[in-house]
Amino acid sequence: MDPLTDTPAPPVQVRSPSGQVTALYQAHATGLVRLAMLMLGDQQSAEDVVQDAFLGLYRRWGSLADQGKALTYVRSSVLNGCRTVLRKRSRRLPSYLEPDAESAEALAILGEEHREVLAALRRLPARQREAVVLRHCLGLSEDETAQAMKISRGTVKSASSRGLAALARMLKEQS
Amino acid sequence: MSVEDRVRTATRARADLVTDIRPLELPATRPLRAPFAPPTRRWAGWLAPVAAAAVVIALAVTLVSTRHSAGPPPAPATAPAVSPAIATIEKTVPEYYAELTGPNAVTIGDDRTGAVVATVRPPGNVTFVGVTAAADDRTFVLDTQADGDGTHAWYLLRVNPAASNPAQLTPLPIPTLPGADQIDGLALSPDASELAVFFQPYGSFSIQGANKVLSGGPHGPFTLRTYALATGRALRTWTTPAGGGEALSTSSSATIDNEVNLTWTADGRTLGFLFSPFTTPSYERALNVTGPGADLIADSRPVLALTDTAPECDGWAVLTSDGKTTICGINSYAPGGGCTAPKAEFALFPVSTGKLAGFLYRDQSLCATAETWVIWARSAASAIGVLAVHGKGNTPTITVGVLTPGKFTPLNVPTASYLGPEPGAIAF
Secondary structure, eight states, X not given: OOTTTOOOOXXXXXXXXXXXXXXXXXXXXXXXXXXXXXHHSOHHHHHHHHHHHHHHHHHHGGGOSOGGGHHHHHHHHHHHHHHXXXXXXXXXXXXXXXXXXXXXXXXXXXXXXXXXXXXXXXXXXXXXXXHHIIIIISOOOHHHHHHHHTSOHHHHHHHHHHHHHHHHHHHHXXX | OOHHHHHHHHHHHHHTTOOOOOOOOOOSSOOOOSOOOOOOOTTHHHHSHHHHHHHXXXXXXXXXXXXXXXXXXXXXXXXXXXXXHHHTSOTTSOSEEEEEEETTEEEEEETTTOOEEEEEOOSSSEEEEEEEEOTTSSEEEEEEEETTTOOEEEEEEEEOTTSSSOEEEEEOOSOOBOTTEEEEEEEEOTTSSEEEEEEEEOSOEEEETTEEEEOSSOOOOOEEEEEETTTOOEEEEEEOOTTOOOOSSOTTOOOOTTTTOXXXXXXXXXXXXXXXXXXXXXXXXXXXXXXXXXXXTTTEEEEEETTTTOGGGTTOOEEOTTXXXXXXXXXXXXXXXXXXXXXEEEEEEETTTOSOOEEEEEEOOOOSEEEEXXXXXXXXXXXXXXXXXXXXXXXXXXXXXXXETTEEEEOOOOOSSSSOSOBTTEEO
């Protein structure tokens, strides 16, 4: 079971690259879109990033040293894709200013409490937000988070710790 | 409930709203099985020593116009009227700009009158992807990318508004770079003798529609290289240490050339650049190009710690050409058009202290969300910046103007163009 999706791994009998990548997508895409959505704030961009990541995986399938680590590769690609989107947005507006980040429907369903937490989360610097989402929202271990973010375990610890502290401050100020 | 629990509950609630996602759309073609092979270089012929020598001689004797378009005519004999405000702008602020106004067009314009001096088309099957300017207000260098293999090649653009042929485009003997190299910075030295290029090799790329899509695989080190314009010879190269190849930008990249705000100081001795790969704090750095060493980080010095000292700059700053100050634009935030604390600012950070020392210009009258950035910066008292004010519509109102202490004087620069007035897409 993958902690991102709670979905069983794809069957091993699928042989063609497109079949294997599609099977991975079917098993993990929803979880990865959720991850990207938490990073970016809107589902459309999240789906675009995940599509790009799997497209990149497909294009590199033949040259992957270890196809068994495809999910690790694609998870990192999703994070990279989110960073690219956020960087491009930051040339325009800070991420928390993005006007269409949350749909009206989603905002209506979520309560005030959740909306405040999500808004605060989106105001964190990108690295802290990634660390908090991967560690505390998706339940990845420090090692898995470090691997996905391509940073050291120590940096994961400090980034998530600082992120939580900043969240606590922001939420206290709002209450 | 702890903060961790609150975050976990809220994010889980939001994530649970994601249920239906679109199916994977894979291309019909087979996946790539081998790493990217360097493309055939279009300019290989004149990279040969004999041909290169011929180009040097040709450059030294005369600049040959190549396929200058029959686009808009030269500036009229009677120039359009200049607004009283613009007339007060000091002459040290550049008058001419070159802007990418489409994949196949560079427009040279007069920022005082708004007149279009010339429109230049690319030679052959290439696309314009970057532009940088010297300090003489007449010389520019353009980066082009070949259709298909994406190879980067370089062109000199000389402007003479009074001439019958006011814009001359000449190929430069600088070696091409492969299409899989992401160009993150481009800066022509003030005396137009050297071109600095900041780039990062990627493993592979593909062209999808109008976009160059870089692979998300391992990247090479960040590389900053200077070239002699006359000979094309690489003069100096600095790179990040082995393993320091964290990406500035990764997949689906179609970034404009000057993502890192690469700039020269007026004395031609220092290059300023923004270094903000994701996994390290962001810094504006200054590199003494006359000093020893080849390590991009160890041999340069941070002049502003953006992550720690100036997070409101949103990871974006530029070194002034006098080398004394870093300027950054700070966006205003006014959701719903409210006026609680709106401000759009151009903040000044002296290199000597790295601390906020004041503001070149602050617009506190805006009751709107507005973005700010800097295109050209001479000193703490003279720069060209951009104000992009978001009204009720989707398209912001963008104004390019001269920044002097406490003042923003709009220039006659069209802003509803192809890429917008971004560093690398427009140069003064």
